[in-house]
Amino acid sequence: xxxxxxxxxxxxxxxxxxxxxxxxxxxxxxxxxxxxxxxxxxxxxxxxxxxxxxxxxxxxxxxxxxxxxxxxxxxxxxxxxxxxxxxxxxxxxxxxxxxxxxxxxxxxxxxxxxxxxxxxxxxxxxxxxxxxxxxxxxxxxxxxxxxxxxxxxxxxxxxxxxxxxxxxxxxxxxxxxxxxxxxxxxxxxxxxxxxxxxxxxxxxxxxxxxxxxxxxxxxxxxxxxxxxxxxxxxxxxxxxxxxxxxxxxxxxxxxxxxxxxxxxxxxxxxxxxxxxxxxxxxx
Amino acid sequence: xxxxxxxxxxxxxxxxxxxxxxxxxxxxxxxxxxxxxxxxxxxxxxxxxxxxxxxxxxxxxxxxxxxxxxxxxxxxxxxxxxxxxxxxxxxxxxxxxxxxxxxxxxxxxxxxxxxxxxxxxxxxxxxxxxxxxxxxxxxxxxxxxxxxxxxxxxxxxxxxxxxxxxxxxxxxxxxxxxxxxxxxxxxxxxxxxxxxxxxxxxxxxxxxxxxxxxxxxxxxxxxxxxxxxxxxxxxxxxxxxxxxxxxxxxxxxxxxxxxxxxxxxxxxxxxxxxxxxxxxxxxxxxxxxxxxxxxxxxxxxxxxxxxxxxxxxxxxxxxxxxxxxxxxxxxxxxxxxxxxxxxxxxxxxxxxxxxxxxxxxxxxxxxxxxxxxxxxxxxxxxxxx
Amino acid sequence: xxxxxxxxxxxxxxxxxxxxxxxxxxxxxxxxxxxxxxxxxxxxxxxxxxxxxxxxxxxxxxxxxxxxxxxxxxxxxxxxxx
Numbered sequence: 001x002x003x004x005x006x007x008x009x010x011x012x013x014x015x016x017x018x019x020x021x022x023x024x025x026x027x028x029x030x031x032x033x034x035x036x037x038x039x040x041x042x043x044x045x046x047x048x049x050x051x052x053x054x055x056x057x058x059x060x061x062x063x064x065x066x067x068x069x070x071x072x073x074x075x076x077x078x079x080x081x082x083x084x085x086x087x088x089x090x091x092x093x094x095x096x097x098x099x100x101x102x103x104x105x106x107x108x109x110x111x112x113x114x115x116x117x118x119x120x121x122x123x124x125x126x127x128x129x130x131x132x133x134x135x136x137x138x139x140x141x142x143x144x145x146x147x148x149x150x151x152x153x154x155x156x157x158x159x160x161x162x163x164x165x166x167x168x169x170x171x172x173x174x175x176x177x178x179x180x181x182x183x184x185x186x187x188x189x190x191x192x193x194x195x196x197x198x199x200x201x202x203x204x205x206x207x208x209x210x211x212x213x214x215x216x217x218x219x220x221x222x223x224x225x226x227x228x229x230x231x232x233x234x235x236x237x238x239x240x241x242x243x244x245x246x247x248x249x250x251x252x253x254x255x256x257x258x259x260x261x262x263x264x265x266x267x268x269x270x271x272x273x274x275x276x277x278x279x280x281x282x283x
Numbered sequence: 284x285x286x287x288x289x290x291x292x293x294x295x296x297x298x299x300x301x302x303x304x305x306x307x308x309x310x311x312x313x314x315x316x317x318x319x320x321x322x323x324x325x326x327x328x329x330x331x332x333x334x335x336x337x338x339x340x341x342x343x344x345x346x347x348x349x350x351x352x353x354x355x356x357x358x359x360x361x362x363x364x365x366x367x368x369x370x371x372x373x374x375x376x377x378x379x380x381x382x383x384x385x386x387x388x389x390x391x392x393x394x395x396x397x398x399x400x401x402x403x404x405x406x407x408x409x410x411x412x413x414x415x416x417x418x419x420x421x422x423x424x425x426x427x428x429x430x431x432x433x434x435x436x437x438x439x440x441x442x443x444x445x446x447x448x449x450x451x452x453x454x455x456x457x458x459x460x461x462x463x464x465x466x467x468x469x470x471x472x473x474x475x476x477x478x479x480x481x482x483x484x485x486x487x488x489x490x491x492x493x494x495x496x497x498x499x500x501x502x503x504x505x506x507x508x509x510x511x512x513x514x515x516x517x518x519x520x521x522x523x524x525x526x527x528x529x530x531x532x533x534x535x536x537x538x539x540x541x542x543x544x545x546x547x548x549x550x551x552x553x554x555x556x557x558x559x560x561x562x563x564x565x566x567x568x569x570x571x572x573x574x575x576x577x578x579x580x581x582x583x584x585x586x587x588x589x590x591x592x593x594x595x596x597x598x599x600x601x602x603x604x605x606x607x608x609x610x611x612x613x614x615x616x617x618x619x620x621x622x623x624x625x626x627x628x629x630x631x632x633x634x635x636x637x638x639x640x641x642x643x644x645x646x647x648x649x650x651x652x653x654x655x656x657x658x659x660x661x662x663x664x665x666x667x668x
Numbered sequence: 669x670x671x672x673x674x675x676x677x678x679x680x681x682x683x684x685x686x687x688x689x690x691x692x693x694x695x696x697x698x699x700x701x702x703x704x705x706x707x708x709x710x711x712x713x714x715x716x717x718x719x720x721x722x723x724x725x726x727x728x729x730x731x732x733x734x735x736x737x738x739x740x741x742x743x744x745x746x747x748x749x750x
Contacts, residue, residue, distance in 0.1 A: 005739055006730075006733070007742070017738060018738075022692050023694075025737060027736065028694070031734045031736070035734065046511055048361075048510045048511070061517055067516075067517045067518070068357075068517075068519075069517070069518065071353065071520055077346075077353045078354065078356060079357060081317065081355055081356060081357025081361070081363075081365070084354075084358065085341075085357070085358035085361035085365070086509075086510065089361060089511055106350075110346040176735075179731065183734070216692075218692060272336065276337070277339065279341055281361075282358070282361075282363040283362050
């Protein structure tokens, strides 16, 4: 029997090869994601993947799962609708740093605040790849982008700190070099009840690496290996990223909070009494 | 299929249009609403927030209208019937997701209780100036359906109709209310559930692995699925083929747009609802919709009292535009008068349709109140000469 | 890799789909058993895909498969194949 690539069963192979560049980390993230959901114990039919727009936005389209390629910045509210209409679904948002934290930033903080039961995986490559390498809210100071030709002067978001502050119950950061840890983090995140967040630092050699003289995908991966420091449980205030500084990785937050629906049902039952049947979906 | 009695508040009620819209949604089987507060539509979601938990539904107040207008689409793809409710400024924010609903062919309802614009405009006062926005507000080429109630009773009836049309054609349906209709309180009769016709979603019978999301099998409208059914389907706002996969070429684009446009155009006769009075032997026909149709009645009776043969055509369906009937009236030589609470939006369509066939007259109004019937009356007199 | 491991025979096997490869080199760089090298040949897209230069070292850990962004390589345990 010829062995088969374990990832193939979860891919739309009629769409492979994908559109991502040589040395892009997105395919690696897909590998990690597939292994995480394969081993997470959640029934495959109930997994629904939602992406926004951009290079990472294409992730949903390559996965042989229920998958939605929505509008720019809005995968989280789409996912909110999916989850609330059918709470049995395991809803996972996979999108990029520009999509989730620039145009979609408001949705991120509100979903985290509500503790909507979903997992958000942000592939952070510090740039808008699809449109040619513009600055994003995670681009480090100094880094050159097509819209910051003299270097970025804006303070970037520290995503784990933002996620923790807004209410996420699980927060981890790894790079595409840390594949085993990334698989474990994604698995833990999808198994976690509530709003979980995993940031994966990923190379965009074509538009971020080249412009910033960081080399090709492999060189960027080597830099991830050299500059990453694992600090599980680190204070998220201390994990912001510099242009060429250390990359603090690890599982930073794992805590319990009542989810949106749990709190909703508790409140309704407290107020409406026996007349209220706990909401478990529209169907 | 008949309505689920659980959501149907059978009986005669004294309701405003906003509350009647909520009851219509419940009767139609809507169990998911996402919205954001905005005058003069807020009463719709306030009643929804109170009523839905009692009937197994859910309301969520999202962080903005952008989120609301896509949350409902997530809910639809999980199997719900869903709607959102807003007014002008929020409607502007929703435009991109009207396009998404068109492209994914997500059946859903957008309620716009129109107020005066542009911008923040007149939050508490009426307008009808979002009519072209409803039709063309999102980018790209497409068709939608828009309905215009002129009473709380119709807010109830047409909300049900909006859901039924959305399911039949897999299209976003706009319920274009206005502040007057939304805040006007009148008798609303809600029938027994067994008397309310409901169009249920048409789900695929394809086996696992065989479902093609945009294969219509010769029909205009493809069958649906919901997430969780094991079809591993893909939806994208990109131009796509039958499989739902992105295809970036002109041929796929033509096929996609052609069906999105023509599934509505080719079924326009089945979609369009009109009300007519005294048009047969009329010399002048007043064409109007929404609250303005009620003001027009007063002007018409003033004209009829003077012996002018004037009829009334009321557009319950604004989009697709009822051009066949209007062209018939024009070809019979009847002059057309169109009052609306804007500076000529639906009138542009009317002009296009009757150009070279008959005379047409706009009665413009900036909004903030309704027309003085006297002004419409004078235009009728002008038209008859 | 040590001779002693080699004498036990390979524990794993890599399978390479050369045509999917875009030549990023992740698999070669991060293979913990140093199994892979770039091949001299080109695939249809003009990239040098990897080749199993030292197959006897393979442990079947599949790190190559996890790293490969193009789903062009994977490793399996030989006992799993058998």
